[in-house]
Amino acid sequence: MLLRYLFCGGAVPELPEVETVRRGLNRLTLNQKIQGGEVLLDRTIAHPIFVSEFLFGLAETAIAQWHRRGKYLIAELVQDAVAEQSSLFPVPCSLSTTPAGYLGVHLRMTGQLLWVDAAEPVQKHTRVRLFFQGDRELRFVDQRTFGQLWWVPPNYHPEQIITGLQALGPEPFSAGFSVDYFYQQFHSRQRPIKNALLDQRIVAGLGNIYADEALFLSGIHPQTLCSTLTHNQVKLLHSTTLKVLQDSIDANGTTFSSFRSVEGINGNYGGKAWVYGRDGKRCRICETVIERLKMAGRSAHFCPQCQN
Known part of the structure; x- marks a missing residue:
């Protein structure tokens, strides 16, 4: 199944479009380990400075949940950790998850997130590929190259790294928006x-x-x-x-040129x-x-x- 979100035709994705993307990602990408990745355009990575550090930070993590703040997408990352085993009560070790930072995405004008089979040919304007278990990939495709991705280390809050978050007002459906x-x-x-x-x-x-x-x-x-x-x-x-x-x-959401939901349905608001x-x-x-x-x-x- 292809998860495709395309924004172009002079319009910029707004809250409903980004929220639609978030919901689709939460249906498809959760709890699957990121086994590696490839960055095809270095300037797409806003943080860290070095692409190798970005990929290293994401490796062997899994996405616990996608969140939206304004027009930003924030994936909460976790990593498996072996629980400590008591010597007094020897039982099989169990696995738990520990925070592993965040993956931030801003689509800007023409960003797409594609959830595809690894065997699918790489689309034109692909900027970042993340390889998941089960031969699946999450690809970031961006014709205009204004979109950005961030890896936020686990000892930082997203706002400390993704500084644009600091200037945002309240969410429209929040209590603060009275x-x-x-x-x-x-x-x-x-x-x-x-x-x-x-x-x-x-x-x-x-x-x-x-x-x-x-x-x-x-x-x-x-x-x-x-x-x-x-x-x-x-x-x-x-x-x-x-x-x-x-x-x-x-x-x-609204279809600007070729917007599809996770089920392959056009955004109908337009x-x-x-x-x-x-x-x-x-x-x-x-x-x-x-x-x-x-x-x-x-x-x-x-x-x-x-x-x-």
């Missing part, structure tokens, strides 16, 4: 709301697609200044943000989008033509009638 928190982030900011929603320091994982969708459902124009939003508007934006993220997770990628088409609510404008180097899609 309406009051959201309002406090906006009420004194003199910047457009669309730009603020893309700030990972305010909320982790939200990006261009779902910011556009949440603003549409809230009836807020993307150029509206944060400081002009009322508490009720922010409350509505908070709920619509959670709604569009959950809807997309349920639909296995066909349900209200405004994202629909410039020139009619609004699903009022029939007004959807427009697009550039804001801080990113596209903003909106309905001029429904959002004002």
